[in-house]
Amino acid sequence: MNRYTYYIMETAKRLLAIPSPSGFTHMAADFVKQELEEMGYSPELTNKGAVRVNLGGKTKDNSIMLAAHMDTLGAMVTEIKSNGRLKLTNVGGMNANNAEAENCRVFTRNGSQYDATFQLTDASIHVNGEYSDTKRTYDTMEAILDELVHSKEDVEKLGVMPGDFVCFDPRTKVTDSGFIKSRFLDDKFSTAILLGFAKYLKEENVLPERTVYLLITSYEEVGHGGCASIPEDVTEMISVDMGCVGEGLGCDETMVSICAKDSVGPYDYQVVTGLVNAAKAHQINFAVDVYPHYGSDVDAALKAGYDLKHGLIGPGVYASHGYERSHRKGAENTLKLLTAYLL
Structure with missing residues (x-):
């Protein structure tokens, strides 16, 4: 995973340098689309300006959507x-x-x-x-x-x-000790992680059992990013967003967080349990937490009427909606959980 973690860190820096507040994401969308095309995929831009791509799979039964958002504050x-x-x-x-x-x-x-x-x-x-x-x-x-x-x-x-x-100004800085500090790690860090996951599948010639889609949304920060563009064969959706770090929570910046409940309500029991079991089986450093003030693209999808199982994971991020901080190990553990759960 080391070279894919390196790719994630470098891609995050490049993406963080592109301005993209909600409603002004066309430059970030062009970047994400080009990265996927260079890997050999065929991404498309939705009418709302999101980027959607099919990463492949052996079957379209119970397809899964992984969502991150490129829009920022x-x-x-x-x-x-x-x-x-x-x-x-x-x-x-x-x-x-x-x-x-x-x-x-x-x-x-x-x-x-x-x-x-x-x-x-x-x-x-x-x-x-x-x-x-x-x-x-x-x-x-x-x-x-x-x-x-x-x-x-x-x-x-x-x-x-x-x-x-x-x-x-994002004021992005990566330290020798592996920390990444920047505005807007929420959610460009996880967007880079999903690009790293796509790169891993392509370069290692891995075909998931079920079809995996990526959706990089453009309006999450204003509440309706995940409301559209979910294919009919998708039965499960996981937001890959920031994991919360703060008082009363178990996650830190080096871990992957699995959210059991946010401000909207609990996440799907089977999905959360499956993520926890995958993390335990592969000795991935994780925490299960309840986020008191949080909403995700998956929440938006369910409010829009999609009939989906849903989950939320992400690397631990401190000082959310401020000058945020995470760590390369957080990215690595999130990537490991995606591969453990899906492959």
């Missing part, structure tokens, strides 16, 4: 202020407290890009006596363009307008 311009600063609205759960002083880029409808910084309004502590007491919200913060602009008209001349996407 971000923001959108909602107003150009009279002084040329930009008021933003969040896309997904991008927390204003966590995003303070972060570098970002504004993508205009005419194809231009502009650097900016997301700051508290009147951000100089030597000037603003209420700096420490001001609650950080999208109403009290603004994006400051790194352009010589001083008015709304100046900004409009650049082509910036309400509705433009704002993408935050």
Whole structure:
């Protein structure tokens, strides 16, 4: 698995460098599609902008869908202020407290890009006596363009307008000890893991007993990524997303997490039990946890009316929806569980 883990880590870095908040995922979709094509698969883009591919299988009885999402948190311009600063609205759960002083880029409808910084309004502590007491919200913060602009008209001349996407710097770093730190590991790390799984099947000439599909979705962070594009022969779906790391949970960044229940409800008993038994049989480092504040692509699929068994696994990720951290062993254990469960 070592060379596939290396591929996952390198692919994650490349994917994390591509801006892709929900609704603005076309560049990430092109990357994922090209990776799969270079492996020898025939992926397709769905109408919603997801990437779907059939990895093959000996039979289409009880086919399984593995889903990850390439969309991330971000923001959108909602107003150009009279002084040329930009008021933003969040896309997904991008927390204003966590995003303070972060570098970002504004993508205009005419194809231009502009650097900016997301700051508290009147951000100089030597000037603003209420700096420490001001609650950080999208109403009290603004994006400051790194352009010589001083008015709304100046900004409009650049082509910036309400509705433009704002993408935050991921600040990706991989340490010598194997940790990967970045915004948006949720869920680009697991997207890279599924690409690694596809690569493993192709290069090792492994054909699963049942057909395996991948679905890399584009709207998970706003709740409807997994609502569509599931083939009729699929009877089971597993979200490969981030595993939660935090107080009261058993998972850490080196493990694969198996979710028994999230905020929507319990996952399928047979699927969860099968995942646990596969992990035990292959001596995979895992934890079973209950996520208190979480929803997944599989939850969205069931709400859309699909009749599926469902599960959720993923590498342990700390500081979710913030500056996140995981480890290459988390990726390796997730890949091992996928092969143990499916092959």
